[in-house]
Amino acid sequence: MSINHEINRLLHFAVQRELMKEEDRYYAANRLIDLLKVDAFTPEDDIEEALPTALPILDEMLGYTAEKGIIEDTMEQHDLFDTRIMDCVMPRPSEVIRRWQADYARSPKAATDQFYKMSIASNYIRKDRIDKNIIWKTPTEYGDLDITINLSKPEKDPRDIAKAREQKSTEYPKCLLCRENEGYAGHIGHPARETHRLIPIRLSGHRWFMQYSPYTYYNEHCIVLNRKHIPMKVSRRSFENLLDFVTILPHYFLGSNADLPIVGGSILSHDHYQGGRYTFAMAKAPVEKSYTVPGFPDVKVGRVKWPMSTIRLSGIDRDQLVDLATKIMDAWRAYSDESVDILAETDGTPHNTVTPIARRKGEGYELDLVLRNNRTTDEYPLGIFHPHQEVHHIKKENIGLIEVMGLAVLPARLKKEMAALKQEWIKGTEDISGIEEIKSHAAWYKEIRAKNPEAKPEDLDKVLKYEIGKVFETVLTHAGVYKRTPEGMAAFDRFMQVVTK
Template identity: 45%
Template structure:
């Protein structure tokens, strides 16, 4: 039986990392830099996450890091980074596979992101998910239990730390390889695929705490806020063109929807078929665009489905619907007296009470 250090070094050498057998002593010393000197005890553990946890415990015992959620996460990600190819290698491998088959490329990147524990598969396994029958079809109910708990020590310490604006946000491309700090997630083992969307530089990554299969995030490399316009629909269509086995969508660019990081332009997608995608068409709609099929979906919220073999027709129709809906909403709000001091919760309720029909 071997120690966690020996086993982890072997995993690193056998992985797609830049290290080979001749680097064994060097890699061992890289680990000792992080956890302190010495092999430690033998272990029966074999999985990368288990071995990394063993090494973190060794580091705590040796006084290399404190026993806190933040310190543990930072060290674990540093160790997992040793298993992970550098960004240029990941990107080269991804696009080489993509040129053969786009699905093979995403399979590679998704597997890598799980193996190096960027995607927290064990935490995600705690989520509760089930289906329930309704008049609209089977709805999926998910209770997300995978998000990490707040570290009380980190919360207290963060108040004493000087403000840091780097990276500018959790979806900024500069998170790739970032060590992490109090109040900011560790990202040493994080990798981002560089890609072009409608001629502009974007990035593609997976969500560490997925809500559905292969939960992907497409992020603008420029630090610009989310905005819904015709360019948005064009971007979404281009992503689907590049990854036809994925879906993609965008949250609203409004603070009232909640849950979205509006300061960074981004979309979310993945390999999943939602109940709304399976729902039947309640009635057809004619938008006067040849070659475009449209209909009102039988769904508890107002939903229009557009379909065409010509993406430009879908983009045009979607943008027209968006503009009309936005104008109706703004006209309704202007005509409604909003008392002084109305908070965002009250405004959300006001919007929910305002029935909009196209």
């Protein structure tokens, strides 16, 4: 392996993928020479390869740096260093913004297309790892639910864990979403962000920033973050922001996690939204019952046929949409119905909030409000409207915005566990409760074997995927505050009577 050749390959790739211009070649080469501790450099003008990503080049360079003792040969050290390598051929933030503005002048889609391509080419979006995720769809009465077993985040190396203990704590950046991450070198325990770029966007007159998620769960999965490190809060301003965003980028949706523990997302300390260019099953779900709200003649209001209790507002008048969404949210925050275990608060602790999602429908807008409640009991210590104990073998984590819309993000352990279940099924094992690795699936395994007595070995992958998808459907049902029973729907209507007064 010639490090000189690899440097030339990377320069060629960067020019080809429009990360830099030909005029930047020697500047970038000299940065790479310094970073890789190379004494001399010879340009090569005869490289003609067209690589989809820089990964083959980075693998060679990382092998070289580990061999030379420049870095330790661990996954996290690789991730920190390959980001430094790619930053040598990256445009500065101001240039990325200038490109975005020029592309946006052509069309919003052109702007996102180019920004997304750059994020993949720079290896900021680690597409090689994302492609390892196991993805399928499961048909249900609510549409095709998206299921993914998340294999994209690598396991920690013991050497990196040891180094993390030695790492001094820092208040900079305050969290992984803060804008100060742009260009941050990172350290063990905090990912490198030297290839990270942000697009400033004004929402409700305030400055926010858009980025892509490094581990995208769906097409063009973006994050829109507050320039200030302030806690998540769903408010009237949230609805204004969501509708502003889908006005600026009408081919994207944008939603907010709920702002309470258990029903919220994984990061509640920094106000942010998630969006992208993908149509989830929830967006396709029909309105099954309509309501009329006095004072809002131009807004259609309906209950969505969806396992989580969802009110859909649609119309062209954004002010009316915001006003009605605020009215519904305020009513819900104060609403209790003990007959269905809904209490607005206990001992002053609030329990009710909403998960809002905005999207465009032609010239009009849709705003979905998913009703949430985070109350716990002795019977349900993790949450009444949270995945219950019987589904924890598949999904135990919070049901945030992405799951609400119909995409299951399931733990990597399931890949190995499903392979083990398949082997026991083929062997004819009836009871797996004594097998440590998969005993958590014992009751479910018996149930699905009984449902599929004629399943052949070659059918088992399909059977297991379908049954996992059905468990996720149950998860969403658990998280719905109003169950899809006559009693539950009557209770939903009682709340809507409060709204429609």
